[in-house]
Amino acid sequence: MSRIALIGHSRGAEGIATAAAFNKMSAYPEDATQKFDYGYDIRSLIAIAGTDGLYKPAGKPLVLEDVNYLALHGAHDMDVSSFRTASQFHRIRFTEDTDYFKSSVYIYGANHGQFNTEWGRHDSIGLSNNVFNMAQLMPEEDQLEAAKVLISSFLDATLKEEHELRGVFQDLGYARDWLPDTMYISNYWDSNTTLIGNFEEDADPGTTTLPGGKFAGENLTLWSEEKVNMKFSPDLYSAVQLGWDSSTKGIARFTVQLEDADLTAGENTAIVFSLADSRLDIAMDGEEALVDLTIAVKDRQDNEAVMLLSSQSYLLPMLEGNILKLPFTSLNPTKEPVFQNYSIAMSDLQKNNPVFEPAKLKEISFVFDQTQAGSVYLKDIGIRNDEL
Numbered sequence: 001m002s003r004i005a006l007i008g009h010s011r012g013a014e015g016i017a018t019a020a021a022f023n024k025m026s027a028y029p030e031d032a033t034q035k036f037d038y039g040y041d042i043r044s045l046i047a048i049a050g051t052d053g054l055y056k057p058a059g060k061p062l063v064l065e066d067v068n069y070l071a072l073h074g075a076h077d078m079d080v081s082s083f084r085t086a087s088q089f090h091r092i093r094f095t096e097d098t099d100y101f102k103s104s105v106y107i108y109g110a111n112h113g114q115f116n117t118e119w120g121r122h123d124s125i126g127l128s129n130n131v132f133n134m135a136q137l138m139p140e141e142d143q144l145e146a147a148k149v150l151i152s153s154f155l156d157a158t159l160k161e162e163h164e165l166r167g168v169f170q171d172l173g174y175a176r177d178w179l180p181d182t183m184y185i186s187n188y189w190d191s192n193t194t195l196i197g198n199f200e201e202d203a204d205p206g207t208t209t210l211p212g213g214k215f216a217g218e219n220l221t222l223w224s225e226e227k228v229n230m231k232f233s234p235d236l237y238s239a240v241q242l243g244w245d246s247s248t249k250g251i252a253r254f255t256v257q258l259e260d261a262d263l264t265a266g267e268n269t270a271i272v273f274s275l276a277d278s279r280l281d282i283a284m285d286g287e288e289a290l291v292d293l294t295i296a297v298k299d300r301q302d303n304e305a306v307m308l309l310s311s312q313s314y315l316l317p318m319l320e321g322n323i324l325k326l327p328f329t330s331l332n333p334t335k336e337p338v339f340q341n342y343s344i345a346m347s348d349l350q351k352n353n354p355v356f357e358p359a360k361l362k363e364i365s366f367v368f369d370q371t372q373a374g375s376v377y378l379k380d381i382g383i384r385n386d387e388l
Contacts, residue, residue, distance in 0.1 A: 003159045005044035007151070009115060010080060013050025013071075017088055020045055021062055029057040044068040044158040046151055048115045049077055052084040053236075061236055065093045066191075068158040069102040070169075072150060074110025074143070075321040078123035078132050082231040083338060086187075090198075090237035094191035101158075101190035103169035105150055106338045108183035108319045109138030115147050131324055142180035149178045166190070170343060173313075185316055187274055188341045193384040194263065196256060196364075199225045199238045208381075212261035219252040221245050222375055228276075231333035239339075241278055243375035244368040256364040256381060259300070263383060265361045270384045271295070271344045275309075276337035276377040277317045290314035292370035295344050299360040305353035308370065312342050315376065337377055343384065 008016035020042050028034040045067055056062065069092045071085040083106060092102045113119030114137070121137055122129045137143075150168070153175065157165035167174040169188050197208040197215070205225050206215050217223045222243025227234035244252035275291075282289055292310045309315065318335035346358035366378065 002041045004040055004042045005046065005155055005159055006042060007046040007048070008050065009048040010112065011051050011054065013047035013085060014052055014054055014088075016045050016047065017062055017064060018055055018057070020064055020067055021057060024065075025057075042067060044155065045070070046154060047071045047085045047088065048147070049073055049080050049112045050085040050088070051080055052087045061091060062088065063091045063093060064088075066095055066098050066100055067092065068100050068154070070150065070154045071104040072110075072115065072147065073104070073106050074112065074115075075106060075108045075319045076110060076136055076323050077112045077321075078323050079112040081323065081332065082336060086230075086338070087236045089187065096191075098191045101166060101169065101188065103154070103189075104187045104339075105169075105172070106185040106319065107138075107143070107146055108321075109136060110143050110146070110182075111137050114138075114140045114143040117144065133323055136322065138180065138182055142182070145180050146182075149175055170341070171312075183316065183319060185319065185338045185340050187339045189272075189380060189382075190384070192386075193272060193382040196258070196261070196263070196381045196383065198380050199240050199378075205240070208256065208261070210258075210261050210263065212258075213263075214257040214260075215240075216255045216257060217242075217253070218255070219244065219246075219249045220254065221249060221252070223254070228337060228377055228379075229278075231336045237379075239276070239377040239379040241375060241377050242366070242368075245373040246368065247372055252368045253296075254366045254378070257362070258364070259362050263361065265346060265358050265383050267347050267350060267358055268386055269346050269358065270386055271297070271346070271364055271381075272341065272384050273381045274339040274341045274379045275315050276339045276379075277315055278337050278375045278377050279317065280335065282317050282374075284317050284320050286317075288371065288374070289317045290371075291317075291374050291376060294367040294369050296363075296365040296367050297349055297356065297361060298363040298365075299357045300362045301357070301360070302362075303353060303356045305349040305356040306367075307344055307349055307352060309342065310370070311348075312344070313340075315340060339377070339379060341380075345386070
């Protein structure tokens with residue numbers, strides 16, 4: 001009982017988060033006369049096609065601390081049709097000197113029910129199933145296989161401490177030979193990462209979460225800190241939305257200035273961040289679907305090293321799930337932004353410019369010089385110590 005994981009599907013995915021919260025509380029939030037005394041060693045939570053916000057302890061969004069978390073969701077979910085547990089993902093917090101991680105995986109072609117062997121391809125009941133477009137769904141055996149690979153890797157990484165399996169969630173390419181062939185968008189964060197900016201701290205667009213840092217923009221057509229717009233409403237977490245058009249304003253950039261921040265970086269660390277395409281009008285297979293840009297860093301002597309985002313992977317457009325048949329297609333939103341994590345190793349940047357000194361990092365810039373025009377959400381910029 002010293003290595004416990006809770007797994008929940010649909011409303012159960014929210015239920016396990018509530019259970020993990022109650023596990024550490026002294027009493028029931030709505031009636032403190034009902035005392036709690038649990039204290040089980042719950043290390044990991046797996047939320048499958050989950051809800052969020054149906055229950056709020058004392059009317060507050062549920063924040064969890066120091067627990068591993070995995071959220072799986074399908075782009076073609078016909079029950080929980082928006083990626084609700086992305087919000088819970090962003091409300092997982094880690095304290096210093098701990099060893100936890102969180103990950104989310106969004107799967108094209110996956111529905112609500114095929115993550116188990118009982119619910120099947122129909123996510124509703126009765127005649128309402130007739131309006132749903134089942135043709136886009138992945139085969140049930142493929143969806144089950146994706147769940148097996150991701151869930152077993154997560155459990156082995158967090159309960160058996162097989163740390164090499166964290167690589168599956170840092171970069172799904174690690175598991176390419178194990179996962180069924182479809183499109184995946186994954187996000188990752190761990191407790192070995194120093195947060196520079198998550199755009200949650202205040203209303204000033206020029207300040208970073210890390211004290212002493214600053215944000216600066218140049219030639220941007222859009223710069224706005226805001227709640228992320230999901231299918232039906234803004235979600236509970238914030239990001240910065242950045243837009244550019246080099247044909248009218250020149251090359252745009254968004255810069256994190258760190259000269260006055262207390263930050264430790266070196267050759268064995270990596271710059272990490274999450275991006276999501278925020279363009280609703282771009283088709284998945286259009287010429288401008290994939291976004292590329294340049295990551296540029298400077299040290300205190302203004303030595304600059306650069307790397308293309310596409311050296312890791314292009315930024316995918318919003319995955320479109322047309323879950324309703326004609327003539328009902330216009331009744332439901334078909335896409336929403338989902339964040340993809342990136343990790344740019346300092347050692348790779350130094351290979352591109354050997355005189356660049358990671359220990360004297362002064363600036364990180366996102367330079368929009370590879371795709372002529374577009375807009376993205378940027379969130380969770382940090383420095384990860386990959387030695388830990």
